Amino acid sequence: MINFQKLSTSQKITFILLVSIIIIATLFGSYKLLKTNFVLLYQNNELTNVSNVTQQLQEQGVEFQLTNQGHTVLVPDQQLNQLKVSMAQNELKMNRSPGFELFDNTDYSLTENSQKVTFQRALQGELEATLKNYSEIADARVHLSIPEKRLFTSIQNPVKASVSLWFEKNSSVNEEQVKGIQQLIASSVEGLSIENVKVLNSTGILLSSLNSNENKYAVAARGSEKIEQMMTSKALRLLAIYFPQSQVAVSVTAKINRTQKKQVIKSILLNENKQGVITKKKESITAVKSTNDIANNEKNKNLEVEYDHGTQTSETISLPGEISQLSVAIAIISNESSDIQQKIHNLIFAGLGLDNSRGDQLSVELLPPKTILSTNIKQPLPKIKSEPVKKKIATTMVQGSSINIEVIVFMSSFIVLIIFSGAYYYRRKTLPEKQRELMTLQFKDWLKAEEVVSHAR
16 A cells, blocks of 8 residues: 655655546546437428427437437437337338328319319329438429310420429439439329429529530530540550550540431322322213214313322431541551551541541541650759648648547547556655665775775785
């Protein structure tokens, strides 16, 4: 046991610090072990649904927290899985719009207009439930605009739809997924085209823009880039048979047709004699009597023929995205002859599928190697300033550090505890000042006695 009263002032201070550090470290560790970690149970829901959730949690005696202005429910992580099962067993439906279950208890007294409205509500609810099953989507709302069909006119108002999406945390959808959502909605509603389906996110930003010219130009630009990359790789593979890649440069420019063209041609169908089909033929003969001679009667003939012919209609549609022209330029560092150049020209022209009628262009140029003369002039190396680099490295380390502050505090306390323990242990091994003086005097007396013995010998 340590007698606290016999310790010196520095030893008392060291002892108090050690005890304080041990107590603080114990309390900190206990706090971290006993602290309840809350995790997400529900998020981005209406306040009415959150109220139902909190009421059920209170009945079960579960501790919870509300964040995000009351739209997010947090529960202890140890009870998360159990609560999810409990919610599923109680059939708690968050943000669930009614679907075709609206027709479970059919009221036959409903008018035709009421039935149409009920069917539209049920269809919207079923589409919302389908969208919520996607892993990236936390909530969804679908609004349909189905106009009444007008009689005695071929001009009808189009069916339209708008979709609002709320995504999970750190989740989103790409362009292909947006197109898939549009196709899903358009295929589920009669008379709805994909162009009339608008998809928005929770902040009101339009995610679908199929009808905008900007989006069409962007699609055409991406298409031209893919074609250029494909043509460039083809040309490089052909040239790699004879030339190393370091001596070859290929540039491909593709012009894409961005307009949609529709051409209708109507023609008449005739037979081999360039005539139509006889549909009606009428021949009438009349006799005229002569006054002089009865035998010399005259006859008048009248022939009527009606022809009919068929018609042929051909319709040609040119969709945007087709190649209108290709321009290919190839530069090769080589001293080959013009015959080799012509062979390369023919090879690339056939390999890339170029077409003269389309106006495609191909240029193959053989460039002689350039000789670079080396010089013995030694240029001084640039001086590297160390201070900005150190600052940049330090800044990067601070920004890239993802260590928890609490862990840093705990480790620092542990290191300080080890340092003070070593210092205290070292002080305990050190003799008091009086004992050190006494031992010094004894050592000096022993040396003098040794000198006297040596002189006596």
